[in-house]
Amino acid sequence: MISRILARFSAIFGAALLSTSAYAQVSVTDPWIRATVPVQKSTGAFMQVQSAAPVRLVEVRTEVAGRAELHEMAMDGQVMRMRRVDGIDLPAGKPVNLATGGYHVMLFDLKRQLKEGENVELTLVVQDAARKRQELKVAVPVKPLTYSVHAGH
Template sequence: MNKQILTFLASMTFASCAMAQVTVKDAWIRATVPTAKATGAFMQLQSAKDARLVEVRSSAAGVVEIHEMAMEGQMMRMHAIAGLDLPAGKPVNLASGGYHVMLLDLKHQLKEGDTVPLTLVIQNQDKKTETVSLSVPVKALNYSAPKH
């Protein structure tokens, strides 16, 4: 019974990730239509110490990138970034319309109720890296994330 409880808590993406000094809350991935080859992953990150999200990995996608959406003139544009600063004690939202994770070259359709493995690679100020492994739930195409 205790093992089942621990497994459940480990899979809950809003639980603290004790392996690194980073807490992950409200992680989710948008479901896809059958022919889609890309989708987004969203969450809130908070680091106890200054750090940087430098990479995200997933076996569900051929390519995973950290992205930023920003206005360029009258157009909203999305592009990959090399990393995302995580200032000590301050929540950083990865949400639609801002920073987020893009899963590209998906290996199969992601359906509501599925879970997807994600590994966050966090670089500390001393340039050492730690990983945070997540099992992220897939939410419906019309899902609205909680407001932070």
């Protein structure tokens, strides 16, 4: 009886460890969201994302916005255009920058002002080649309206 209980506990504990390591495959560094003024309804979120295995970032969610979308800024002739993308590939072991002027996250229909110094929780959803999805929750600091990574902040 005790051996069955120990075996069952080991199986559950092992599954929990595997689940934890699956989430640990994707890491996020230097996340930030640009602060907003009271009437502003959208803003951007930026970060560097890296995965140990090849996956695709396919969705972002947050409670502070009506919707969150993955976007890309790219030149279209002589004009820089922003467009929604269905996903962003995260090659194994290679960091992918979600930054101004390239891939990034847009938050639309903001439910409130985002103020400098607070943290906003984002949920990143990645999908592997077998279409298995995993979620990663990230606490993202809100930076000033004038914040720029290039300005040495």
